[in-house]
Amino acid sequence: MIENVALIGAGNLATQLAIALKKKDIKIKQVFSRNKNSAKELAEKTGSAYTNNLSELVPDADIYIIAVKDSAILEVLENLQLNETKLIVHTAGSVPMSILEGFSNNYGVFYPLQTFSKSREVDFSNIPICIEANHPSVLMKLENLAKNLTISVNQINSDERKTLHLAAVFANNFVNHMYAVSAEILQNKKLDFELLKPLIAETAAKVQELSPIEAQTGPAKRYDQTIINAHLNMLDSQPDYQKIYSFVTESIFQLQQKHSHDIL
Amino acid sequence: MIENVALIGAGNLATQLAIALKKKDIKIKQVFSRNKNSAKELAEKTGSAYTNNLSELVPDADIYIIAVKDSAILEVLENLQLNETKLIVHTAGSVPMSILEGFSNNYGVFYPLQTFSKSREVDFSNIPICIEANHPSVLMKLENLAKNLTISVNQINSDERKTLHLAAVFANNFVNHMYAVSAEILQNKKLDFELLKPLIAETAAKVQELSPIEAQTGPAKRYDQTIINAHLNMLDSQPDYQKIYSFVTESIFQLQQKHSHDIL
Numbered sequence: 001m002i003e004n005v006a007l008i009g010a011g012n013l014a015t016q017l018a019i020a021l022k023k024k025d026i027k028i029k030q031v032f033s034r035n036k037n038s039a040k041e042l043a044e045k046t047g048s049a050y051t052n053n054l055s056e057l058v059p060d061a062d063i064y065i066i067a068v069k070d071s072a073i074l075e076v077l078e079n080l081q082l083n084e085t086k087l088i089v090h091t092a093g094s095v096p097m098s099i100l101e102g103f104s105n106n107y108g109v110f111y112p113l114q115t116f117s118k119s120r121e122v123d124f125s126n127i128p129i130c131i132e133a134n135h136p137s138v139l140m141k142l143e144n145l146a147k148n149l150t151i152s153v154n155q156i157n158s159d160e161r162k163t164l165h166l167a168a169v170f171a172n173n174f175v176n177h178m179y180a181v182s183a184e185i186l187q188n189k190k191l192d193f194e195l196l197k198p199l200i201a202e203t204a205a206k207v208q209e210l211s212p213i214e215a216q217t218g219p220a221k222r223y224d225q226t227i228i229n230a231h232l233n234m235l236d237s238q239p240d241y242q243k244i245y246s247f248v249t250e251s252i253f254q255l256q257q258k259h260s261h262d263i264l
Numbered sequence: 265m266i267e268n269v270a271l272i273g274a275g276n277l278a279t280q281l282a283i284a285l286k287k288k289d290i291k292i293k294q295v296f297s298r299n300k301n302s303a304k305e306l307a308e309k310t311g312s313a314y315t316n317n318l319s320e321l322v323p324d325a326d327i328y329i330i331a332v333k334d335s336a337i338l339e340v341l342e343n344l345q346l347n348e349t350k351l352i353v354h355t356a357g358s359v360p361m362s363i364l365e366g367f368s369n370n371y372g373v374f375y376p377l378q379t380f381s382k383s384r385e386v387d388f389s390n391i392p393i394c395i396e397a398n399h400p401s402v403l404m405k406l407e408n409l410a411k412n413l414t415i416s417v418n419q420i421n422s423d424e425r426k427t428l429h430l431a432a433v434f435a436n437n438f439v440n441h442m443y444a445v446s447a448e449i450l451q452n453k454k455l456d457f458e459l460l461k462p463l464i465a466e467t468a469a470k471v472q473e474l475s476p477i478e479a480q481t482g483p484a485k486r487y488d489q490t491i492i493n494a495h496l497n498m499l500d501s502q503p504d505y506q507k508i509y510s511f512v513t514e515s516i517f518q519l520q521q522k523h524s525h526d527i528l
Contacts, residue, residue: 167449200471251445
């Protein structure tokens with residue numbers, strides 16, 4: 001049973017994971033961050049000790065959760081001074097489990113598939129947590145930990161997780177960029193982004209029920225040349241957005257065609 | 265006071281608008297569609313008469329709402345046989361109000377900024393309705409009609425409406441396509457789109473509070489070359505999606521840079 005955690009990292013994911021674990025009475029024993037202020041800030045939220053020195057890490061946590069940026073994981077591992085039986089996991093979508101090999105006999109991955117900000121608390125109860133482990137006994141421990149937080153616990157291997165992360169980049173980062181572009185288009189004409197918020201909410205709500213193919217509407221789906229050309233003209237001064245408009249429009253039409261053929 | 269409506273069109277928008285108006289005790293006197301079955305189907309939902317012949321349109325509705333695809337509006341107008349005082353509006357984002365000039369003395373635009381499907385009922389109560397009219401007295405009538413449906417009634421001219429529609433294409437059609445691409449990426453590896461739904465919901469919820477610039481996370485924002493290259497490799501067999509990935513990643517990075525400079 002995992003009853004307490006040493007958390008390595010104090011960024012967006014680390015912060016929200018720590019808050020969620022604490023709510024479920026799992027103790028955050030200690031927070032590490034290279035940046036002492038970040039470590040302290042999170043430690044204060046979770047009533048934890050903190051350090052900015054990996055050699056001062058508590059030796060007896062039930063699990064060591066590495067929640068730092070991908071490129072820093074290896075450096076963290078190389079500087080850990082833990083007993084080789086200690087359970088270590090990382091939380092990264094795109095990093096294979098094998099990076100942990102050789103640093104412990106008990107290791108795995110604990111990847112919550114969600115977007116996190118330091119300031120915005122999220123409800124973990126339906127967030128998919130993707131777990132992987134080097135041993136069935138470790139897997140069971142991770143499963144129990146995840147079940148404390150969410151109803152959606154998924155055994156996902158490193159290859160699948162990489163695919164999930166790529167898909168998440170489209171569904172989150174790229175989606176958010178479409179919001180950003182629309183906000184900028186409005187701002188240039190002094191129109192209020194508020195006007196788009198109900199549309200944004202409904203667009204996301206729609207695909208909770210319909211498939212994205214069924215949910216699609218608009219000029220690209222119909223390949224309405226008049227509107228498409230008018231829109232491209234309006235983007236004349238923003239060639240980057242014009243390029244995105246062209247490619248995405250083309251891609252929408254192709255995908256709709258492909259699926260209409262499927263039906264025939 | 266507008267107490268009843270003749271609705272020209274029976275598509276997604278026409279259907280949801282008719283249902284919403286009826287709920288507010290505004291009578292849908294008659295539904296027209298070129299396709300008799302579509303007209304009948306909607307008329308049955310709203311307890312209305314229906315026709316597929318424009319010359320059979322009731323002569324005495326308080327308002328004639330044209331909710332057909334953009335390219336069909338002019339043809340509808342040319343075939344109307346109404347008294348020149350009758351109030352006519354269209355509902356199109358990208359069509360200027362001036363298209364109605366010469367067909368009546370009282371005209372305007374009634375544009376609900378939302379995505380509609382025939383099958384999915386939407387709550388109109390916070391949907392922005394954008395109105396424009398050729399005369400203050402007409403504007404007042406449209407404002408009163410819109411207030412029946414929503415708290416968000418906005419006077420928006422034809423030029424602004426075109427900009428709104430372009431922004432809506434990014435925030436809805438293009439966003440939905442990012443969902444579609446992510447669904448396809450998962451499907452190719454037999455992973456379940458369900459896994460992305462909480463992320464999709466949170467991504468939309470986040471920008472109800474934070475600006476899209478603040479909400480952005482992920483490899484493009486950090487310009488994490490290792491992950492970006494790995495993702496591009498994974499898309500090798502889908503050059504369209506690879507292109508979208510490159511351009512959007514580049515564009516996210518540029519926009520984040522621009523805004524970080526703003527702050528300095």
